[in-house]
Amino acid sequence: MVDKIFHNPQLDTVLIKLASRCNINCSYCYVYNMGDSNWTTMEKQMTEPTMLAIAKSLTELADFQDQRFSIVLHGGEPLLIGAKKLDFFLSLLRNSLGVDYPISIQTNGILISSQILDICSKNKTSIAVSIDGYREINDKFRIGHNNKGTFDQVINGINILKSHPDHEFLNAGLLAVIDPSSDPEKIYSFFKELEAPSVDFLYKDGNHSILPLGKSAIDSTEYGEWMTKLLKVYLNDKNPLPIRILDDMLKVLLGGTVSKEGMGITDYGIVIIDTNGIIMKNDTLKSSFDGADKFKKPINIKDGKLLDFIGSKEFNEYREMQRPSSEKCLRCPILNICGGGMILHRWKDGSEFNNTSVYCADQLHLVENMKQLISKFYLINA
Numbered sequence: 001m002v003d004k005i006f007h008n009p010q011l012d013t014v015l016i017k018l019a020s021r022c023n024i025n026c027s028y029c030y031v032y033n034m035g036d037s038n039w040t041t042m043e044k045q046m047t048e049p050t051m052l053a054i055a056k057s058l059t060e061l062a063d064f065q066d067q068r069f070s071i072v073l074h075g076g077e078p079l080l081i082g083a084k085k086l087d088f089f090l091s092l093l094r095n096s097l098g099v100d101y102p103i104s105i106q107t108n109g110i111l112i113s114s115q116i117l118d119i120c121s122k123n124k125t126s127i128a129v130s131i132d133g134y135r136e137i138n139d140k141f142r143i144g145h146n147n148k149g150t151f152d153q154v155i156n157g158i159n160i161l162k163s164h165p166d167h168e169f170l171n172a173g174l175l176a177v178i179d180p181s182s183d184p185e186k187i188y189s190f191f192k193e194l195e196a197p198s199v200d201f202l203y204k205d206g207n208h209s210i211l212p213l214g215k216s217a218i219d220s221t222e223y224g225e226w227m228t229k230l231l232k233v234y235l236n237d238k239n240p241l242p243i244r245i246l247d248d249m250l251k252v253l254l255g256g257t258v259s260k261e262g263m264g265i266t267d268y269g270i271v272i273i274d275t276n277g278i279i280m281k282n283d284t285l286k287s288s289f290d291g292a293d294k295f296k297k298p299i300n301i302k303d304g305k306l307l308d309f310i311g312s313k314e315f316n317e318y319r320e321m322q323r324p325s326s327e328k329c330l331r332c333p334i335l336n337i338c339g340g341g342m343i344l345h346r347w348k349d350g351s352e353f354n355n356t357s358v359y360c361a362d363q364l365h366l367v368e369n370m371k372q373l374i375s376k377f378y379l380i381n382a
Contacts, residue, residue: 011061011069011269011310016054017283018046018089019076020275024108024150027141028177028213030205030287030344031076038291043276045081050277050302051089055096057306062097064307069269071103073125076275079111083119090123099124104172106130108142109157110150117164126172129158133187137179158194173198173242180214180222184230191241198242201227205287207358208348215358224362228369235373252337253370269319271310277301279309281318288347325354338363 020042022031061069071093079086093103105120109129120127131154132138139149161171174196176187191199203223206212214222227246234240251257272280272293277300285292295318299309309315324330324340340346341357348355357363 010065010067011271012067013070013072013268013270014058014061014273015072015074015270015283016046016273017075017275018073018078018086019080020044021080022076022108023080023110024077024142024144027143028204030284038286038294042274045085046089046275046277048085048088050275051092053277053302054273055092057301058093059096060305060307062101068101071101073103073105077108077111078105079107079116083113083115086116087119087123090119090125094123102126104128106175107157108150109154109161112157112160114160114164117161117166117170120170121164121166124169127161127170128172128175129154129161130175130177131158132176132179133182134190137182137187140179141177162195171197173200175200175202177202177204178214178223178226180226182226184226185233188230188233188237188241196241198244200244201230203345203359203362205284205344207288207345208355210287212358218358219361221361221365223359224365227362227366231366231370231373249337249367249370250374253367253374267319268322269310271306271315273301279306282343284342284344287344288353292344292347321353324356326356328356328360334364334367337367
């Protein structure tokens with residue numbers, strides 16, 4: 001029975017790690033290059049018994065929840081499992097959940113093929129591709145195990161995706177990690193040339209003890225300045241390429257609400273199911289310290305019920321970690337917009353997660369510029 005002492009548990013996203021290894025080696029990757037070693041002892045690919053257990057648990061979750069959840073297939077690189085196992089798992093999920101539950105794959109794009117896309121089309125599964133920008137920027141960090149850039153391989157995968165008959169459904173857009181030394185206008189123009197349906201931008205992982213690459217100090221604003229330049233390009237485009245992070249922030253500023261992790265005052269429910277079936281916290285926490293994404297009393301999806309676990313005290317405490325505890329955050333006038341940022345960005349040796357985001361100054365800079373631009377817009381059109 002689900003422990004009803006805690007608020008009615010609801011999940012927004014179930015992120016499933018199909019493979020524990022990756023075919024490239026991004027230098028900023030939180031999984032392999034920020035101190036965590038869990039992947040070294042993990043099964044390389046998810047097995048069919050684990051997939052069957054996941055499908056069973058998600059069916060129980062769907063019967064219990066009053067809202068739909070999203071499923072994201074992740075890795076490592078999820079397409080390393082190959083076409084046959086991918087088809088098995090996607091067919092299993094669709095037979096269990098029907099077509100109403102969104103399923104997507106986050107991939108580096110290199111292993112995209114017509115066969116993979118046909119399987120995804122048949123099982124109504126969209127694909128988002130990670131690429132950081134034009135060649136010089138992408139190949140600065142997103143490199144192969146041979147230390148060579150991956151740009152050409154990714155572009156080839158994107159072109160195969162764009163040419164598929166079902167591309168309008170399959171193509172879920174692009175995901176880019178910000179390099180504050182890059183040119184935001186050039187990055188934006190490049191993504192528009194790729195004819196992406198949308199793009200989202202991520203700040204690099206880091207915290208108060210290990211500053212993100214490209215950030216010189218806690219109170220520096222390199223990322224906020226970069227995002228402000230991007231915002232101005234975005235708002236001046238009469239036919240803009242949708243940018244989720246900017247759209248969400250503008251929406252909140254104009255009185256709306258969003259339900260995304262690390263954005264606004266949210267109660268976002270997410271779990272990770274690792275390659276071996278163990279239920280984990282958001283795996284970006286790996287960048288804080290080795291094992292930061294582990295529950296104290298973890299369960300394996302093959303041995304226990306996901307539904308029971310999300311009703312537990314430990315899961316409730318993890319979910320409440322999203323809410324900032326820093327006094328500075330709680331007094332901040334833009335808390336309703338940034339929500340204190342991502343949990344991993346609050347980490348500091350000694351005070352743990354009881355801090356502002358390492359990107360606090362950047363967010364303040366960006367939001368102030370958003371407010372000024374919105375005010376200017378209303379004055380011009382009054």
